[in-house]
């Protein structure tokens with residue numbers, strides 16, 4: 001039995017196709033989220049990769065910020081539940097998920113049994129989200145993918161005192177004008193995201209195993225700064241950005257099992 | 261006896277020269293605040309306008325965000341106290357001052373006797389400050405001075421759902437792309453600042469007479485939106501942007517009176 005999970009985020013759309021609730025058949029990740037044709041493109045891509053057709057899919061669950069506008073699924077499920085399912089699939093002892101997306105940050109606590117017991121979310125303020133990193137990368141004229149390497153080259157990370165993206169932007173411009181090196185500023189930016197995220201994580205409690213998900217999870221610079229700030233190792237998998245879609249596909253599978 | 265008040269803000273420097281604690285001899289307002297030579301330029305300008313020399317000034321009080329780095333004054337006084345003094349000088353029955361500056365928002369409550377009884381401040385988030393308006397004016401490619409006229413031309417003000425400056429920026433760009441007119445977007449921006457400010461004012465209580473001060477007070481678009489949101493008239497004077505400097509000059513005068 002093949003199930004499909006679609007995760008429509010603010011900046012990307014993702015699909016995971018699952019066979020028998022355990023085998024990942026194919027995945028896709030397409031830039032562009034809610035309000036674009038990316039969900040359809042992500043769907044087309046996952047079908048092409050799998051060699052299957054839409055008719056082969058027994059059940060489709062959609063999740064993510066853009067789920068309520070999507071018509072092609074059998075069911076909508078909240079992204080928090082899907083993240084919990086997807087996270088546990090990859091890390092069976094997972095207790096804390098730190099999900100930093102393009103426009104929001106969510107921290108989810110799981111019980112030993114894997115049930116969501118608490119969560120905290122910021123979707124009102126760009127500080128500490130992927131958007132903050134985008135703005136900073138724009139000022140520095142660097143690619144997001146270069147942040148990890150640049151941060152590792154820092155000898156004296158800048159300290160960025162403003163939390164606000166807008167004020168931090170001015171601070172970074174002034175630091176560069178006063179001679180701070182790009183690696184030091186980049187390291188300061190990573191620490192700024194880490195300290196903002198850490199204060200959210202601490203409000204909900206840090207129970208190991210901890211992992212990061214969402215687009216920013218790929219950013220080793222932020223991940224390492226967050227490990228240092230929280231004082232715990234943070235697990236990461238190349239599947240981390242797909243937790244929502246993966247969880248949705250698992251949800252779809254479980255749903256069919258219950259209906260049998 | 262001539263006293264001088266200097267107010268060094270985040271984006272402008274202001275001076276007010278006072279004779280006998282009651283007569284305004286001269287004023288100046290120079291763009292550029294803390295970390296620039298604007299305080300000296302504002303000082304030079306007020307001296308030139310008054311025809312007096314530095315030696316004619318009996319006492320100088322400095323206030324504002326940049327006060328602690330300024331060496332040329334006899335005393336530093338917090339901007340909240342100075343705003344209270346300055347506000348009462350212009351509006352003798354004033355009870356609530358809403359000060360929207362370049363980078364912060366302060367709301368000050370005064371007792372019937374004019375003493376500061378409470379205050380609330382946001383200096384962490386650019387939303388609702390002059391900076392928010394700067395960013396929006398930049399996107400719209402309009403001058404801050406045009407906001408009032410443009411807002412008055414709106415037939416259907418846009419609704420901006422994001423409070424965050426960064427997210428509101430994207431929202432405005434997308435509204436323009438979808439055909440919203442500049443006047444409607446400008447009116448929406450004014451309402452956004454007003455609603456954010458109003459929620460601060462309501463936390464501290466709205467006691468009439470209410471006035472606006474700070475750079476944004478000059479912006480009739482925001483002022484009118486705030487009057488509508490709060491449901492009270494908001495007093496404004498061309499001196500509103502000088503309340504801090506004026507209060508500092510009054511403070512200097514009172515200080516000398518007590519020392520006699």
Ligand code: SF4
Pocket residue numbers: 124125126127163164165166167384385386387423424425426427
């Ligand atoms: S602090 Fe800055 S980034 Fe956060 S909501 Fe305010 S304007 Fe946006």
